[in-house]
Amino acid sequence: ETAVFQTPNYHVTQVGNEVSFNCKQTLGHDTMYWYKQDSKKLLKIMFSYNNKQLIVNETVPRRFSPQSSDKAHLNLRIKSVEPEDSAVYLCASSLTGGLSAETLYFGSGTRLTVL
Amino acid sequence: SQWGEENLQALSIQEGEDVTMNCSYKTYTTVVHWYRQDSGRGPALIILIRSNEREKRSGRLRATLDTSSQSSSLSITAAQCEDTAVYFCATNRGSALGRLHFGAGTQLIVIP
Numbered sequence: 001e002t003a004v005f006q007t008p009n010y011h012v013t014q015v016g017n018e019v020s021f022n023c024k025q026t027l028g029h030d031t032m033y034w035y036k037q038d039s040k041k042l043l044k045i046m047f048s049y050n051n052k053q054l055i056v057n058e059t060v061p062r063r064f065s066p067q068s069s070d071k072a073h074l075n076l077r078i079k080s081v082e083p084e085d086s087a088v089y090l091c092a093s094s095l096t097g098g099l100s101a102e103t104l105y106f107g108s109g110t111r112l113t114v115l
Numbered sequence: 116s117q118w119g120e121e122n123l124q125a126l127s128i129q130e131g132e133d134v135t136m137n138c139s140y141k142t143y144t145t146v147v148h149w150y151r152q153d154s155g156r157g158p159a160l161i162i163l164i165r166s167n168e169r170e171k172r173s174g175r176l177r178a179t180l181d182t183s184s185q186s187s188s189l190s191i192t193a194a195q196c197e198d199t200a201v202y203f204c205a206t207n208r209g210s211a212l213g214r215l216h217f218g219a220g221t222q223l224i225v226i227p
Contacts, residue, residue: 004157043220048214097214100207101146103148105159106158109156
């Protein structure tokens with residue numbers, strides 16, 4: 001049963017445009033994440049965020065930024081997309097974000113294609 | 116690289132066969148998660164094994180963890196077509212936080 005919702009499912013855009021992806025979780029979790037999955041299925045964490053702390057993976061380009069209105073929502077904005085940003089972006093949540101054995105619950109992803 | 120293998124592996128087996136997928140990691144972890152990802156969906160946790168456990172079972176799944184060699188395995192007994200998916204291991208790199216780092220994954224195809 002889906003509890004992490006992502007929109008849109010797909011997005012096609014041109015180099016240099018700004019895009020924004022939405023994510024909402026209905027699990028009441030405190031922490032949300034963004035992962036990038038490339039064409040080889042490799043998953044890389046981009047951000048983790050709760051009310052207290054934003055942790056940014058140091059490899060994430062500065063044109064990427066998370067945006068949160070409350071703990072149930074974590075959007076992702078890309079200021080000026082590049083061809084290498086083409087990927088599937090997966091949103092996830094976990095109960096507290098403070099335990100190593102917590103389950104991550106993922107959405108179905110947003111597939112971005114940059115022309 | 117934090118992983119012994121960073122390319123997606125592919126395995127194709129017949130229905131009813133047993134299969135084992137391996138994961139080796141280079142950075143200390145206190146737990147190994149195994150997730151499966153169906154086509155068009157996000158990954159979902161299937162089994163989790165902690166560093167003080169050597170083996171964990173759940174239905175037809177069996178996970179092992181060898182902290183001395185920094186490796187884990189996931190076995191599926193009597194694979195079925197619905198087991199077709201990409202399987203990932205993930206570790207926490209020793210952090211107490213919930214951030215997980217995923218290995219490259221294994222594409223398992225079960226042929227009827």
